[in-house]
Amino acid sequence: FIHLDSIEKTFSNGKLSYHALKGVNLSIDRGELVALVGPSGSGKSTAMHLMGLLDTPSKGRYLLDGLPTSQLTSDERAHWRNEKIGFIFQQFFLLPKFNALNNVVLPLRYRKEKLENPIQIARDRLADVSMLPYEAHRPYELSGGQQQRVAIARALVSNPDIILADEPTGALDSKTSADVLDLLKEINQARQTTIIIVTHDHHVAQQCDRIIQIHDGLIVDDSVSTGG
Amino acid sequence: FIHLDSIEKTFSNGKLSYHALKGVNLSIDRGELVALVGPSGSGKSTAMHLMGLLDTPSKGRYLLDGLPTSQLTSDERAHWRNEKIGFIFQQFFLLPKFNALNNVVLPLRYRKEKLENPIQIARDRLADVSMLPYEAHRPYELSGGQQQRVAIARALVSNPDIILADEPTGALDSKTSADVLDLLKEINQARQTTIIIVTHDHHVAQQCDRIIQIHDGLIVDDSVSTGG
Numbered sequence: 001f002i003h004l005d006s007i008e009k010t011f012s013n014g015k016l017s018y019h020a021l022k023g024v025n026l027s028i029d030r031g032e033l034v035a036l037v038g039p040s041g042s043g044k045s046t047a048m049h050l051m052g053l054l055d056t057p058s059k060g061r062y063l064l065d066g067l068p069t070s071q072l073t074s075d076e077r078a079h080w081r082n083e084k085i086g087f088i089f090q091q092f093f094l095l096p097k098f099n100a101l102n103n104v105v106l107p108l109r110y111r112k113e114k115l116e117n118p119i120q121i122a123r124d125r126l127a128d129v130s131m132l133p134y135e136a137h138r139p140y141e142l143s144g145g146q147q148q149r150v151a152i153a154r155a156l157v158s159n160p161d162i163i164l165a166d167e168p169t170g171a172l173d174s175k176t177s178a179d180v181l182d183l184l185k186e187i188n189q190a191r192q193t194t195i196i197i198v199t200h201d202h203h204v205a206q207q208c209d210r211i212i213q214i215h216d217g218l219i220v221d222d223s224v225s226t227g228g
Numbered sequence: 229f230i231h232l233d234s235i236e237k238t239f240s241n242g243k244l245s246y247h248a249l250k251g252v253n254l255s256i257d258r259g260e261l262v263a264l265v266g267p268s269g270s271g272k273s274t275a276m277h278l279m280g281l282l283d284t285p286s287k288g289r290y291l292l293d294g295l296p297t298s299q300l301t302s303d304e305r306a307h308w309r310n311e312k313i314g315f316i317f318q319q320f321f322l323l324p325k326f327n328a329l330n331n332v333v334l335p336l337r338y339r340k341e342k343l344e345n346p347i348q349i350a351r352d353r354l355a356d357v358s359m360l361p362y363e364a365h366r367p368y369e370l371s372g373g374q375q376q377r378v379a380i381a382r383a384l385v386s387n388p389d390i391i392l393a394d395e396p397t398g399a400l401d402s403k404t405s406a407d408v409l410d411l412l413k414e415i416n417q418a419r420q421t422t423i424i425i426v427t428h429d430h431h432v433a434q435q436c437d438r439i440i441q442i443h444d445g446l447i448v449d450d451s452v453s454t455g456g
């Protein structure tokens with residue numbers, strides 16, 4: 001379903017050239033719940049941005065549901081990104097001029113076929129992360145962990161096929177972390193949503209079915225989780 | 229040294245009024261290494277901003293080194309903030325147009341008496357967090373954990389009397405987290421720097437001398453750490 005074949009990613013800005021991914025091979029089937037772990041700077045967010053179609057590889061191929069992504073039209077890429085992939089960013093990226101409710105409902109306004117009750121759906125997702133009482137708060141009126149939870153609600157609102165969660169519990173206390181992980185596991189089991197979680201938290205990694213370890217731009221281990 | 233007396237903080241934006249701190253009493257002596265823990269939204273960052281003179285209480289008094297902070301002139305407040313307090317923000321707040329080295333050296337440019345070799349000092353602090361090879365990278369050219377480490381180096385560069393670290397290891401893997409905590413403990417012991425660390429990581433909290441628990445804007449526990 002998600003297939004990375006000899007993927008390389010190099011960042012250059014004229015003066016310096018940085019090889020963030022040096023030849024990554026990875027196959028993830030539909031419905032898998034996968035943890036991606038590794039040291040700071042090892043390439044996790046870079047890999048997530050490639051899988052989320054937010055960036056393109058320097059070398060290698062990315063096949064998504066059998067299709068070479070290099071051959072997608074820009075409309076098709078936008079369709080995947082907006083409706084089929086839900087991305088929870090390491091830095092949240094909520095829009096500062098919108099309150100929590102409007103941040104969460106925004107992806108639904110971009111759909112081709114409009115839904116009947118987008119506000120109710122957005123409220124349900126906020127309730128899922130215990131943030132409904134804060135629907136009128138703007139991002140700067142929320143704590144770090146509250147902003148993270150709004151970013152999570154926003155990624156879920158389109159019922160995506162794939163959820164890419166880049167450190168979704170980094171700013172959360174252990175109880176709230178456990179709630180978020182239970183929510184993601186429930187979505188994975190109820191809807192066969194493919195979920196990839198970047199995490200530095202071993203408790204979170206152990207609760208996934210499979211753990212992929214990345215180090216210095218290469219995958220160094222890829223095995224079934226023993227459940228901790 | 230840091231003394232909060234019946235501190236309350238209420239945020240209002242016309243429509244909604246939120247009591248983030250509801251009567252906090254806290255005394256921290258010079259040279260203490262204290263963890264501040266509690267659920268997401270409980271008031272930790274709010275308390276840190278008050279202690280760092282980045283915000284003022286709605287009620288109550290904050291005495292710093294015996295002085296009522298409400299009576300500080302704005303020059304004195306700036307002096308404390310820029311030279312005596314090092315603040316590591318939950319969201320880093322690096323300046324996007326400056327590279328890592330320039331972000332770290334910037335506080336030294338604001339001092340009244342200029343130092344002889346600010347660039348070397350900045351490089352030493354970057355080396356302390358293993359970020360010297362990245363001195364020319366701008367924030368968007370760094371991973372989340374790398375940005376966090378640059379923010380830490382920046383907070384240390386003025387040799388402050390007080391370090392306020394708001395979740396300094398949130399984006400770091402366990403090895404890098406342990407390195408950062410060792411660095412902070414070393415500074416605490418070598419220079420009697422007063423350090424307050426907000427953390428969701430129990431390993432980090434256990435390594436401090438004292439753990440303060442906050443819940444819904446009130447302190448619910450304040451005791452010596454048992455060392456985990």
Ligand SMILES: Nc1ncnc2c1ncn2[C@@H]1O[C@H](COP(=O)(O)OP(=O)(O)OP(=O)(O)O)[C@@H](O)[C@H]1O
Nearest residue numbers: 141143144145239246248268269270271272273274
């Ligand atoms: N400007 C504001 N207006 C309204 N409410 C606010 C504002 N700033 C913070 N709050 C509220 O104050 C409470 C405390 O926020 P704070 O940032 O101190 O929490 P925290 O303990 O640091 O949480 P986290 O662990 O998630 O970072 C939160 O419930 C938040 O919604």
Ligand SMILES: Nc1ncnc2c1ncn2[C@@H]1O[C@H](COP(=O)(O)OP(=O)(O)OP(=O)(O)O)[C@@H](O)[C@H]1O
Nearest residue numbers: 011018020040041042043044045046369371372373
């Ligand atoms: N635009 C860029 N230009 C240069 N180097 C970059 C750029 N973006 C990322 N890098 C480098 O690529 C490497 C991988 O970054 P990435 O963000 O994928 O790491 P990560 O595994 O997510 O780390 P963390 O756990 O700290 O978030 C880092 O060493 C970073 O410095």
Ligand SMILES: [Mg+2]
Nearest residue numbers: 045090371372
């Ligand atoms: Mg990252």
Ligand SMILES: [Mg+2]
Nearest residue numbers: 143144273318
């Ligand atoms: Mg906070």
